Amino acid sequence: MIDRSRQTMILGFKGHIMRNIASAVGVVAVAAATILSPAPATAENGQIAAGVVGGLIGGALLGGALASRPGPPPPVYYAPSPVYVEEPVCRFVRERYWDGYGWVYRRVEVCD
Secondary structure, eight states: OOOHHHHHHHHHHHHHHHHHHHHHHHHHHHHHHHHTOOOOOOOOTTHHHHHHHHHHHHHHHHHHHHHTSOOOOOOOOOOOOOOOOOOOSEEEEEEEEEOSSSEEEEEEEEEO
């Protein structure tokens, strides 16, 4: 069994290792981004302007096609037909009677 102070020391050491690994990954990512960066964009002979205009026209066509579609039809609702419930002719009533030993209650069906 590891005592409390030793366990705390092990867990604290593990946190330092994870922090160091995360720092190393961050440094490598920043270094790779600076080394592997693409060449700067240049606007030669209006090529970028043509791309922007083409994107705007394509977006307008696509947006217009999606916006002109009719919406789905509204849900159809049918009101339920009225239901008439007749009251039952018979009902249950508690009845008290003497069975020879004492008073007893029972349910009896009474029909009018």
